[in-house]
Amino acid sequence: MTDAQETAADTALRTTGGAPSDDVESAPIPLLEPREGIPPVVADEDALAEVIAAFAAGTGPVAVDAERASGYRYGQRAYLVQLRREGAGTALIDPVGCPDLAGLGDALADAEWILHAATQDLPCLREIGMVPTRIFDTELAGRLGGFPRVGLGAMVEGVLGYALEKGHSAVDWSTRPLPEPWLRYAALDVELLVDLRDALEKDLDRQGKLEWARQEFDAIASAPPPPPRRDPWRRTSGMHKVRRRRQMAVVREMWTVRDRVAQRRDVSPGKVLSDAAIVEAALALPANVHALTALPGFGHRMGRRQLEQWQAAVERAKALPDSELPQPGQPLNGPPPPRSWADKDPAAASRLSAARAAISALAEELNMPQENLITPDTVRRVCWEPPVVEVSVATVADALTELGARPWQVEQVAPLLTEALSAGSA
Secondary structure (H helix, E strand, O other): OOHHHHHHHOHHHOOOOOOOOOOOOOOOEEOOOOOOOOOOEEOOHHHHHHHHHHHHHOEEEEEEEEEEOOOOOOOOOEEEEEEEEEOOEEEEEOOOOOOOOHHHHHHOOOOEEEEOOHHHHHHHHHHOOOOOOEEEEHHHHHHHOOOOOOOHHHHHHHHHOEEOOOOOOOOOOOOOOOOHHHHHHHHHHOOOHHHHHHHHHHHHHHHOOHHHHHHHHHHHHHOOOOOOOOOHHHHOOOHHHOOOHHHHHHHHHHHHHHHHHHHHHOOOHHHHOOHHHHHHHHHHOOOOHHHHHOOOOOOOOOOHHHHHHHHHHHHHHHHOOHHHOOOOOOOOOOOOOHHHHHHHOHHHHHHHHHHHHHHHHHHHHHOOOHHHHOOHHHHHHHHHOOOOOOOOHHHHHHHHHHOOOOHHHHHHHHHHHHHHHHHHHO
16 A cells, blocks of 8 residues: 555545545645654754664655755755655654764665755755765656646645645744644655655656656766856846946945855845845945945944945945956856847857747647756757757767757757758758
8 A cells, every 4th residue: 555545544634525536636635644643853863873774674765855944044954854765654854963964875875765856955965965876856757747837735736636735835944943833844745755756657657758757867866066156146136237347346245245244144145135235235336334324225224333344345346446347247158148149140040940949849749848858058059059060860969968968858859950950051
């Protein structure tokens, strides 16, 4: 009997309506309690050793989830890790009390890890020593399978007929002790992941997409950590309003100060100073603290020392020689923005237009988002710089492979792109 079947058999978890109707979307069963109750939070090495032994002795795939404190704390570290496996039950682990989970990761090294939106959780899991070798991403499976909504709650409801309570998804998970309702929510997030995985695997197999999904999962599991972002200050919200290089220097200086303060205080940078305030200061180039105080985001609630700190950042930017001011835009690593192609290279613009139309039609036929069929950046790069020697299915396939496309994507897309490149250049 699967987890979902056992849950359905437990009448305590049902609404008064009894068993789910054939139309699960109109009558989902609220999932109110974990099957074995809320497990105690593991926060010391002795308890962790017991969990490692239990999960090492478990069987089958392991459901894994992590909760962060985005918007509250600096960075994206995990503040709770949830796991569930057949024979081991559910475990809730506190990475604050147990910051090194490499032993648990090693114990699960040979198991398939089931995650929802794996690319969101893998970085914080990697920080605490948990690195899978095989994964099944239920969100990505939903995208490939053509599901209109791929959030965990929507998929559990649509596929299994159960309603997950999602009221605590954006809380401050660095809170200690964690309230019981939050722990119940966290445990329920992994309660049915194995069942969801099994149902999605069958659906992907029926559609002929299971091998495609496996290639995508392997690519995620084997991907190295992304390199540090270059010039992260350029991602300040509202940056498009900042045109002059001196103003850009103010954004850069204030962003750097804010990041340093946020890291020292372990709070979200937005709680130190908003992006909107940084942009206002950059545009106004205030002459002194009094002028800064008049700007939105620097009101009476901000102390004199803080105001002086921000004004000092403005003054440092003002004092920079022209040679040290940032250049407009970021150095291009690839083709220019498509909106400029018609002027820069009309033939490339024609190739891109033909390629986009072909990709869109195929994605609709396969019932999946275009970006999962092939990334827009990959299409742009191939259209901007087609194979030099000759345009053929083989040379286009080589170009796609070099850009990181998976074999299934190459097989589906290479013929279409070859035709588009040939037609666009004619």
